[in-house]
Amino acid sequence: MTFYQFDNYSITLDKKGVNIYTKASYPIRYGQYSEIKTKEFVYHFNQNGEIRFIQGRGNGWPNPVEWLKRTLGNDWIYYSAGGYAGVFECMGEYYVPCLPYGNTSLLDAKPFKNKMIENAIEIWPRVVSSIACLLDGETHIDLSHYISNVIKNDSARLQQKAQLFHRLIGGQISVLPPDTRHVDYDVIPVIIADGCLYNCGFCRVKSGNRFESRSKEDILNQIRQLKGFLGRDIINYNAVFLGQHDALNAPAELINFAAQNAYDIFELKLSNMKGANLFLFGSVKSFLDKEPSFFQDLNRLPYKTYINIGVESADPATLKYLKKPIELKDIIHTFERMMAINHHFENIEITLNFVIGEMLPENHVPSILSLIRDRLDRPYPKGSVYLSPLYDYEKKRYLRDILHRIKIQSKLPVFFYLIQRL
Ligand code: SF4
Incomplete structure (x- = not known):
C-alpha cells in the first residue's frame, strides 16, 4: 500500500480491504483496491483502475454510511441503510440495494432523485482529471501512471466495457x-x-x-x-x-x-x-x-x-x-x-x-x-x-x-x- 497526501485530497494505491464477506452495519470494502479521497467524496477503483464505489462525505449526502456501487453491467446501485427499523430482518443484510431501473424499491426514499448522488455519478471523471493536472509527473511517476489509467476508464469507456461483457457471455x-x-x-x-x-x-x-x-x-x-x-x-x-x-x-x-x-x-x-x-x-x-x-x-x-x-x-x-x-x-x-x-x-x-x-x-x-x-x-x-x-x-x-x-x-x-x- 502506498499513501500520498496532498492539500485537498489523498490517494492510496493497493489498499487492502477485508478478505471475507461479512455482514456489518458499516461500509466494508473487499479485496484490493485504490482510493482517492477529496473533501466531498471517497472514490474506490478496482485493480484495473475502473471506478467501483463512491461515498459522499459532505452535507447533502443522505447518510455517511451509505454508498454507490458500480456493477460489471455498469449500473450504479445505491446502498441504503434503510429508513425504517429492521433492515437486517427484512433483507438478511444491513443495507437495502436501491436500483436505478424498474420499480423495485422497498423504501420510500428515492436516492437517484437526490442531487448530490446524481452529481457524484456525473462528476467523478472531472474530479480525477483535475487531480491529474495538479500532479507533478516527474515526482510522482507511479501515481501519474495510475491516474492516467483511471482517466482512460471514463464513463463512455466503462459503458463500452459493459457492452463487451454482455457480448462475451x-x-x-x-x-x-x-x-x-x-x-x-x-x-x-x-x-x-x-x-x-x-x-x-x-x-x-x-x-x-x-x-x-x-x-x-x-x-x-x-x-x-x-x-x-x-x-x-x-x-x-x-x-x-x-x-x-x-x-x-x-x-x-x-x-x-x-x-x-x-x-x-x-x-x-x-x-x-x-x-x-x-x-x-x-x-x-x-x-x-x-x-x-x-x-x-x-x-x-x-x-x-x-x-x-x-x-x-x-x-x-x-x-x-x-x-x-x-x-x-x-x-x-x-x-x-x-x-x-x-x-x-x-x-x-x-x-x-x-x-x-x-x-x-x-x-x-x-x-x-x-x-x-x-x-x-x-x-x-x-x-x-x-x-x-x-x-x-x-x-x-x-x-x-x-x-x-x-x-x-x-x-x-x-x-x-x-x-x-x-
Ligand atoms: S421458470 Fe422461467 S418463466 Fe418461470 S419464473 Fe422461472 S425464469 Fe420465470
Missing part, C-alpha cells in the same frame, strides 16, 4: 439469485443454459425461449474470455454464477464441467477473498430430476454452492393465477428434498423463492406457511426462503407486513428478494 443477466447477497453480488457469470422449462405467465425476467444448454466449447470460451476481460481485478472475485434461469436443468456432467473449469481457469484458489462460492437457479422439475449422485459430486467441488428454486406458491389457485405449470405434490416433494439435502451436505444450500402480492388468492400466504411452519418440527438455520414482490412495489407497507407475518411464524429464515440484474 452472450446476453444480459436479467436476474441474479437472491443468495448472491452473501458475496455482495460480486459474481462472475458463466451462462451454461438459456431459456427455461415453464415460461410462466407472470414472469418478467424470462427470455421466452425454450430451454437449451450451451456447448462445452461455448462455456470454455466464456470462461477464458471473461478471465481476460476481468484482467488484474479477477483476484478480487471468489464467486461464480452459472446462468441463466434454470442452469440446474443442464446435464449434471455439464454443470460439473463448468464449475470445475471456472474454478481452475479463474484461479479462485488464489483469490484475495477466502473460500469459493457457486450460485445457480433451478426449477422444481430440474431439482427433482437430479440423481442423488449429482449432489454428492457437487458437495465435493471446492465451492459452497447455493441453488435457488423458484416455486412461487404452494397454492394451486395461485399457481394457476401465475400461469406456473407445476403441481402441489411436486412442490411438497421439492420442500422435503431441500430439507434433506441441506441437512446432509455441508457445502450445499438449497433455497426457495415465493412471490408475494396483494392481488394473489387468499390461500397463497397460508400455503407458504403450510410448508415452512407446519412441515417442520423446529427452527432450521439453513434453507432461506425469499419473498419476491409481484408488481405492486408501491404497496410497501403491505409487503413489509406480509414479510413480518410470514417471518414470525416460519421455522426457516425469511427475507425479501429484489430482482437485480447484471
Whole structure:
C-alpha cells in the first residue's frame, strides 16, 4: 500500500480491504483496491483502475454510511441503510440495494432523485482529471501512471466495457439469485443454459425461449474470455454464477464441467477473498430430476454452492393465477428434498423463492406457511426462503407486513428478494 497526501485530497494505491464477506452495519470494502479521497467524496477503483464505489462525505449526502456501487453491467446501485427499523430482518443484510431501473424499491426514499448522488455519478471523471493536472509527473511517476489509467476508464469507456461483457457471455443477466447477497453480488457469470422449462405467465425476467444448454466449447470460451476481460481485478472475485434461469436443468456432467473449469481457469484458489462460492437457479422439475449422485459430486467441488428454486406458491389457485405449470405434490416433494439435502451436505444450500402480492388468492400466504411452519418440527438455520414482490412495489407497507407475518411464524429464515440484474 502506498499513501500520498496532498492539500485537498489523498490517494492510496493497493489498499487492502477485508478478505471475507461479512455482514456489518458499516461500509466494508473487499479485496484490493485504490482510493482517492477529496473533501466531498471517497472514490474506490478496482485493480484495473475502473471506478467501483463512491461515498459522499459532505452535507447533502443522505447518510455517511451509505454508498454507490458500480456493477460489471455498469449500473450504479445505491446502498441504503434503510429508513425504517429492521433492515437486517427484512433483507438478511444491513443495507437495502436501491436500483436505478424498474420499480423495485422497498423504501420510500428515492436516492437517484437526490442531487448530490446524481452529481457524484456525473462528476467523478472531472474530479480525477483535475487531480491529474495538479500532479507533478516527474515526482510522482507511479501515481501519474495510475491516474492516467483511471482517466482512460471514463464513463463512455466503462459503458463500452459493459457492452463487451454482455457480448462475451452472450446476453444480459436479467436476474441474479437472491443468495448472491452473501458475496455482495460480486459474481462472475458463466451462462451454461438459456431459456427455461415453464415460461410462466407472470414472469418478467424470462427470455421466452425454450430451454437449451450451451456447448462445452461455448462455456470454455466464456470462461477464458471473461478471465481476460476481468484482467488484474479477477483476484478480487471468489464467486461464480452459472446462468441463466434454470442452469440446474443442464446435464449434471455439464454443470460439473463448468464449475470445475471456472474454478481452475479463474484461479479462485488464489483469490484475495477466502473460500469459493457457486450460485445457480433451478426449477422444481430440474431439482427433482437430479440423481442423488449429482449432489454428492457437487458437495465435493471446492465451492459452497447455493441453488435457488423458484416455486412461487404452494397454492394451486395461485399457481394457476401465475400461469406456473407445476403441481402441489411436486412442490411438497421439492420442500422435503431441500430439507434433506441441506441437512446432509455441508457445502450445499438449497433455497426457495415465493412471490408475494396483494392481488394473489387468499390461500397463497397460508400455503407458504403450510410448508415452512407446519412441515417442520423446529427452527432450521439453513434453507432461506425469499419473498419476491409481484408488481405492486408501491404497496410497501403491505409487503413489509406480509414479510413480518410470514417471518414470525416460519421455522426457516425469511427475507425479501429484489430482482437485480447484471
Ligand atoms: S419464473 Fe422461472 S421458470 Fe418461470 S418463466 Fe420465470 S425464469 Fe422461467
